[in-house]
Amino acid sequence: MITGCALEIPTTTAKNYEDTSVAKEDKKVQITKQHIQIANDMQKNVTTQYTLEDTINSLATQMMQNTKMNTSKPVLITSFVRLDNFKKTTEFGRIVSESLINEISNRGFNVIEYRGQLAVSINEQGEYFISRNPHKIKDEIPNTYVVVGTYSRQYGKVMLNARVLDNITGKIISSARATYQHNKRNDCVLFKDCQPARTIKIIEEK
Numbered sequence: 001m002i003t004g005c006a007l008e009i010p011t012t013t014a015k016n017y018e019d020t021s022v023a024k025e026d027k028k029v030q031i032t033k034q035h036i037q038i039a040n041d042m043q044k045n046v047t048t049q050y051t052l053e054d055t056i057n058s059l060a061t062q063m064m065q066n067t068k069m070n071t072s073k074p075v076l077i078t079s080f081v082r083l084d085n086f087k088k089t090t091e092f093g094r095i096v097s098e099s100l101i102n103e104i105s106n107r108g109f110n111v112i113e114y115r116g117q118l119a120v121s122i123n124e125q126g127e128y129f130i131s132r133n134p135h136k137i138k139d140e141i142p143n144t145y146v147v148v149g150t151y152s153r154q155y156g157k158v159m160l161n162a163r164v165l166d167n168i169t170g171k172i173i174s175s176a177r178a179t180y181q182h183n184k185r186n187d188c189v190l191f192k193d194c195q196p197a198r199t200i201k202i203i204e205e206k
Contacts, residue, residue, distance in 0.1 A: 048179045055180040056096060059162050060103035062176030063147070069164065069174055073145055074112045076167070077101050080149035080160065090191050093151060096160065100147060112144065143168055153191070157181045 046062065049055040063069070077100050080093035105111040149162040157179050164174040188194035 048181055050181050052180055055178045056099045056103060058178045059176045060100055063162060063164055063174045064107050066174035071109050074110050075104060075145045076112055077147040080151050083150040083152040092191050153187060156183050
C-alpha cells in the first residue's frame, strides 16, 4: 500500500491535453465565424432585394436549388397570403404567385394551371378559361408539389417566405425567404389600401 504521495500528471501530457482542447474550441469558433459570414453574404446578396422582380427571382432560385425537387413532378402555385391571415391575400400576393409561375416554368419545372375551367366561357367582352369559381374547375388535384407563401409588411420592406410541399405527405421539400426592401415610408401604394385624401367643406361666412 502506497501512502503519502499524490498522483501527478506529467507536465508534457497535461500540456498536450490543453493544446488539444484549445485547438478543438478554436476550430468551433472558426467554423461558426464562417457560417456567420455565409449568412451575412446570403442576406446581402440573395435575401435582400430592392425590386419586386429581383425578390421573386430570388425566391424561385432558392427553391429550385434544392436537389430534392423532382422536375418531372407537377408544381401547383398558390397565392401568397398575409402572415396574420392565411385566408386573405391582395393584388400584391397574387402578383408574386403569378410571377413565380413564370419563373419556375422557365426553369424547366412542370407547372400546372389548376384554375382552368372544364370549358372555355365566352361573353361580349372576351373569351375566358381561367376561373376562381370552384364550381367551374376540376374537383381534384393530382399528386403534386404545392408552392405556398406568406408576406409580412414591415417598415420600409416586405418579408416573404415560400415553401414547396408534397401535397400527399405534407413534407416540406424546399423553402425560401426574401426581403423586398422598397424603402417607402408608406407602402399603401403597393397594397392599394391608401386612405382617401382628407376633404374639408368650404362654406360661406356669414
